[in-house]
Amino acid sequence: MNTKKEIAKEVESKEDKGAGILYGLGIGPGDPELITLKALKIIQSVGVVAYPAPEEGDSLARSIAAAHLPGGQTEICIRTPMTPGNFPANDVYDHYANEISTHLTAGRDVAVLCEGDPFLYGSFMYIFERLSRDHTVRVVPGVSSLGACAAAAGRPLVSRNQVLSILPAPLDEEELERRLLDADAAAIMKVGRHLGK
Structure with a gap:
């Protein structure tokens, strides 16, 4: 190093x-x-x-x-x-x-x-x-976009000791669902053509 x-x-x-x-x-x-x-x-x-x-x-x-x-x-x-x-x-x-x-x-x-x-x-x-x-x-x-979306929505992403998970929308649908269920709070990025998920 x-x-x-x-x-x-x-x-x-x-x-x-x-x-x-x-x-x-x-x-x-x-x-x-x-x-x-x-x-x-x-x-x-x-x-x-x-x-x-x-x-x-x-x-x-x-x-x-x-x-x-x-x-x-x-x-x-x-x-x-x-x-x-x-x-x-x-x-x-x-x-x-x-x-x-x-x-x-x-x-x-x-x-x-x-x-x-x-x-x-x-x-x-x-x-x-x-x-x-x-x-x-x-x-x-x-x-x-995380900060901009929270500001536009007028809602905080996380507070206190919550953990924020940032997930890419191109993940396999089952993997995305599993990670969302395990998250305190989540943000999905790169949604674009994956909005249907």
């Missing part, structure tokens, strides 16, 4: 090379006003913006941030299959990680926009695992 001193030296070494910084930006659950000030500042200062999108159609992440993009930035649309059997699409993430790495090596900062929070079922983690060894990465957390 690396000590704080070793990690600091490694980060300093990466930054000394004149390489760009990779930012994983949580941009919230859909309301552009829920983008944090820190993420907003980075969005408006980087030369390259990347975002996930389905194989066809628009990117929700880009649409959330659209009003804040200053224009003139290079945009990388990470088109990937969003179906459970094909996700994560390793070949797609390998390709886009290489494209992003090229920009970083050339000294350009890159912001990868991520719905919600980058490390809570966020697609950014697949770029992170490919690039974090060789590049400086900074992650800016975002407002998650």
Whole structure:
């Protein structure tokens, strides 16, 4: 395990090379006003913006941030299959990680926009695992759909010593039901086409 001193030296070494910084930006659950000030500042200062999108159609992440993009930035649309059997699409993430790495090596900062929070079922983690060894990465957390839903409903998710279970909707129906029955409180994420369950 690396000590704080070793990690600091490694980060300093990466930054000394004149390489760009990779930012994983949580941009919230859909309301552009829920983008944090820190993420907003980075969005408006980087030369390259990347975002996930389905194989066809628009990117929700880009649409959330659209009003804040200053224009003139290079945009990388990470088109990937969003179906459970094909996700994560390793070949797609390998390709886009290489494209992003090229920009970083050339000294350009890159912001990868991520719905919600980058490390809570966020697609950014697949770029992170490919690039974090060789590049400086900074992650800016975002407002998650969990907090936004609780606020919109006007109800707390949990209180006192309750345990909150976060479950992905693509789980097998029996497994999902079992976990829901065992939970003090539960939140189901990635509902989309699984709403029928």
